[in-house]
């Protein structure tokens with residue numbers, strides 16, 4: 080999400096009302112917080128339900144903070160970056176001396192690409208379960224993954240977390256390990272809505288999630304067995320066709336149409352796919368900074384590309400000489416290691432429209448979907464070849 084567009088994702092009042100009303104009967108919370116307060120709508124409605132609670136509002140945006148303080152003079156407001164974990168742990172140490180951790184946190188986090196953290200913070204060194212989640216957030220490189228961790232840091236054990244959460248969290252293959260740790264070990268789920276389009280100016284679908292924090296910290300031995308468990312489970316994942324790899328690209332935010340500097344390489348995006356399939360005459364040239372490059376996601380001879388999201392989702396093409404050495408964006412998958420003629424593979428893929436039906440609005444193709452199709456095409460091709 081572009082930081083200029085956060086107001087497009089402020090929670091509309093009716094959605095805020097719906098979410099706050101869904102929180103079960105609880106004793107009056109002493110502290111209710113929103114650590115990305117933005118419009119303040121979530122805290123406003125929470126205050127209507129629990130007028131005696133102290134409100135804690137934090138945001139990176141000083142305007143949001145000033146605006147909130149004008150309306151709620153008794154509230155505690157902070158103009159902080161809640162992903163500055165070092166600063167946050169000092170703040171929380173002091174905060175808990177006077178107020179303790181929060182009983183209820185409401186939220187609708189920012190979402191989008193986020194750089195990963197090069198260092199581990201002391202706060203995670205002491206807390207093994209959070210450390211595992213922090214490592215996973217670093218793998219995901221998503222701002223919301225880090226922001227959930229910050230929310231957990233603010234919350235009391237048994238405290239309630241009520242949040243709008245982007246659909247990807249619940250259904251994407253990529254989020255699987257993070258989701259498992261979050262939902263299985265940290266929270267007891269009290270309510271989960273169906274996916275919905277809460278923000279009128281966006282296609283993004285989200286859900287309302289309400290959970291009770293079960294644990295925040297565990298000892299080392301216990302965490303090791305949990306760790307083992309999580310990774311054994313994720314190993315049971317899907318099996319792709321032998322030697323075939325499915326590779327996903329880089330999130331679009333760090334790409335720039337303007338950046339033509341030397342330390343960047345061109346990026347293969349959905350419009351390049353249309354060009355390659357002779358559906359358009361041109362495309363916008365975008366670049367990616369070398370620091371974001373995932374070396375696997377660089378196109379090679381013999382690769383087939385597939386559009387992962389959007390209206391042309393599920394279309395495939397074989398890479399030609401022109402695009403060799405380009406990096407792929409997050410809208411594209413590479414299928415690498417296909418051992419049948421690429422022309423035939425792409426022809427069968429596109430004729431059968433196996434994945435086409437998923438391409439409407441913001442549906443997307445998972446690696447699991449794609450690997451099933453790859454298996455089907457290759458086995459059908461080999462079967463036919465042997466038969467005729």
Ligand SMILES: C[S@@+](CC[C@H](N)C(=O)[O-])C[C@H]1O[C@@H](n2cnc3c(N)ncnc32)[C@H](O)[C@@H]1O
Pocket residue numbers: 085086088089090113114115116117118119120121137138139140143159160161162163186187188189190
């Ligand atoms: C999607 S808006 C949601 C705001 C509010 N919860 C609502 O529902 O209206 C996200 C908010 O997070 C704030 N934000 C983004 N990154 C932040 C950070 N690192 N620390 C604190 N606030 C942040 C933005 O300024 C924005 O107000």
